[in-house]
Amino acid sequence: MAEGEHSLRYIERDSIMHRLYPLTKLAWVFVVAIGLFLYREPVSGAVMLGVVLLVAVVVARVPLRDVLSSSQLIFGLGILLMIFHFFADPGEPVYRVGPLTITDGGLHEGPIFFFRLSVVVLASFVLIWTTDIRDLMVSLTQAGIPYRYAFAVFLALRFLPLVQREVDAVRAAHAIRGRASRSGLVHRFKLWQRYMFTVLINGLRKAEATATAIECRGFGAYPERTYVKTVEFKPASLILVLIFVLLQAGLIYAERAL
Amino acid sequence: MSSNTNHQASEVENDVLVDVQHVTYTHWNQTEPTLHDVSLQIRQGTLNVLVGPSGSGKSTLCDLFNGVIPHLYGGKLEGDIRVGGVNTREVEVKHLALKVGKVFQDPEIMFATLYVEDEIAFGPENLRFDVETIRQTVEELLELTDLKPYRHNLVWNLSGGQVQKLGLASVLAMRPQMIVLDEPTSNLDPAATRSVHDLVLSLRDEGITVLLVTRELDEFLAEADQLLVLADGRLLAAGPPRDVLREHGEYMLDSLGVWLPETSEIGIELRRAGLLQGDEMPITVEETLSVLSQLRIEIPEGASTHRVSSAPPAEVVISARDLHYTYPGGVEALKGISLDIRSDEWLMIVGRNGAGKSTLARLLVGLQKPRKGQLTLFGRDASRWKVQQLANNIALVFQNPEHQFLTDKVADEIGYSLLAQGVSDPAEIRRRTDEMLALLDLEAVADTHPFALSAGLKRRLGVATMLVGEPEVLLVDEPTYGQDREMTHTLMALMQNIRERGIAVVMITHDMRLVQEYAERVVVMSEGRILYDGSSAGLFEQEEVLAQANLRRTVLHDLVRAMREQGYPFPSDIRSTSDLVELLKIGHVTE
Secondary structure: OOOOOOOOOOOOOOOHHHHOOHHHHHHHHHHHHHHHHHOOOHHHHHHHHHHHHHHHHHHOOOOHHHHHHHHHHHHHHHHHHHHHHHHHOOOOEEEEEOOEEEEHHHHHHHHHHHHHHHHHHHHHHHHHHHOOHHHHHHHHHHOOOOHHHHHHHHHHHHHHHHHHHHHHHHHHHHHOOOOOOOOHHHHHHHHHHHHHHHHHHHHHHHHHHHHHHHHHOOOOOOOOOOOOOOOOOOHHHHHHHHHHHHHHHHHHHHHHHO | OOHHHHHOHHHHHHOEEEEEEEEEEEOOOOOOOOEEEEEEEEEOOOEEEEEOOOOOOHHHHHHHHOOHHHHOOOOEEEEEEEEOOEEHHHOOHHHHOOOEEEEOOOHHHHOOOOEHHHHHHHHHHHOOOOHHHHHHHHHHHHHHOOOHHHOOOEOOOOOHHHHHHHHHHHHHOOOOOEEEEEOOOOOOOHHHHHHHHHHHHHHHHOOOEEEEEOOOOOHHHHHOOEEEEEEOOEEEEEEOHHHHHHHHHHHHHHHHOOOOOHHHHHHHHHHHOOOOOOOOOOOOHHHHHHHHHOOOEOOOOOOOOOOOOOOOOOOEEEEEEEEEEEOOOOOEEEEEEEEEEEOOOEEEEEOOOOOOHHHHHHHHOOOOOOOEEEEEEOOEEHHHOOHHHHOOOEEEEOOOHHHHOOOOOHHHHHHHHHHHOOOOOHHHHHHHHHHHHHHOOOHHHOOOOHHHOOHHHHHHHHHHHHHOOOOOEEEEEOOOOOOOHHHHHHHHHHHHHHHHOOOEEEEEOOOHHHHHHHOOEEEEEEOOEEEEEEOHHHHOOOHHHHHHOOOOOOHHHHHHHHHHHOOOOOOOOOOOHHHHHHHHHHHEOOO
């Protein structure tokens, strides 16, 4: 099958970031996110973008090329969001573009939104690149989350490639059926409807079968289960979170003080 | 039950693992029972083979042993099922996992983790086995299933045969007393099928009880301890395979339409013709040979079962020269294919999963464009065709016909193809749709939703939607996959009919019996290249090609070859068991 190599997945590497306890990396993403919603100045967001990029390339050792190619889309969306804010936010008009006006408020808020989106997404990418989803799940159960719930997330991810394959097959099969309606729009709508129908029906059938199959394999037989591969909590991992809490506190302090 | 088993009744009592008594089961959404008063026993450490036509209740029967029925599927269950002395009604499914493990028809749906080795550990982890024990089990099973080199692979990056083996390993890891395999080999190439069968035999030898549901029976059947035959929800027969075939073979062949080993088909036909003495019932090639050697056979000179047509070769409609295709991810699927397809051909393409067969099909219908090399379709370069235009000349029936359905009614589905071709006159659409419904025997379901059809009817509707546009070439991807013998022959008769309407048929398949019986020309693909292009009889002589492409000769071919070596003047173009039986009937000399 034509499954392209997705750059957005866990890749085994020998890096400090890879060795950190998965849950602390999840906590790190939250810390980064909280910070970005507290900043009032675009410059803080810019600093964080630089720092998170540094974490990705230096600490996690992800090639810059991969970082950029995966983030393209999200940076693009971020820029659109920024431009939207240029025009939409209240404030004193600065430039006029036809009937639209760019406000000073917009010029200030736009970049803040750009950084919010791009940095939070980039941080979650770093989590994905450096964390085996299985380890994340195990660490969630270690934190006291019942394994049935932790596994639900895991199974959903496990299903994605199957759904992708199904979508590809349906698309190809539809393409050779030709179009029965002269109106392109009507045709597209009908096709799309059928797409959803076919993928959904087959998805539900598969999900039901999977639920039965894993029950037959003893899933949920006991409140706990054993793990052949466990992850060990290393207190040193907390340093990452600590550094970022301090860094963000510093930025926020600087914003308010200056 | 055969007399044979009754003799040892008292001894048998002790080692019965599964005891099914008078089970009648009705699905929650049906009114008629799927299983009627089924009683059977499975002994510890035996290999049991279950056969039956589509819809006879095989899968439902399989769901009884591990408690999925009634615990998960509900419905109305009468009678009792005891596994290892325990009534399945009284134990939950997740606890029955220690007794009975089931490998699902499509094991991919039972995978719960990302990596091969984790998958094997999943079951025992749930059952709280000791970590050291699990580690050891995983190692042993990786060894047993030849999956060791793939232990860190993602579970969806495995071949079809490996998926089945991983499914089996992940069930065996829970150390069940019995495993149930529901059609494990239906989509595997012949060599992978053989290796799954070998694995099953080695499990039995280790004392594990096996219940195998299958359509692909060959000499392997001789190794089974019990053959169970299910027909219309009732257990028709159960006993040693030879006894069952002797007593019920004719009925199984004529009325049930189940697949049997070719050797058994010959044996059953010979018995019917009164040519077998005593109670012989050959299953292996050697047994059949020894049976035949007792007959005095004189084959008339020049006897041939097939006429060779001497018509001049028809026009070439598809021509490929040094065709290459590489997927965006870098997978090189085609590495230099050169092939001509003529307008009157019946061509079969075979090869292991991943050999490039489906990629070639996608190029031929324009879904993908060649990257390198030349591909001429109906006199025009492939790059200049649009998919939808091309669809008027060459039609592809997908492996899963559901993917192609676009409307809510069978009749509309056929009509859609005509609308897409620009036919706008409602009367004409009506007429041609009705014609197609009649041709494919779909009239009774004209108003049914395509998704609600049975698997065989879906397949036929898939063909109908493609045929109605009157293409020059019909391309079918594994049309007989998962079909019983009767449906397979119906579909093949249909293909023959299509041929007679002047349409070339190109079929992708794994089924060597079909290749032998129907193909005029067979193309073998392996790793993106064509290894062989010629007659099926010629292919069976090419040991190297067969080995490289994971193919196997048919049992029938082996048999005919062995007989020729023993001096029987058989023609080499015997294509089916009925051909051979006809010859034997003609050639048999009565004293």
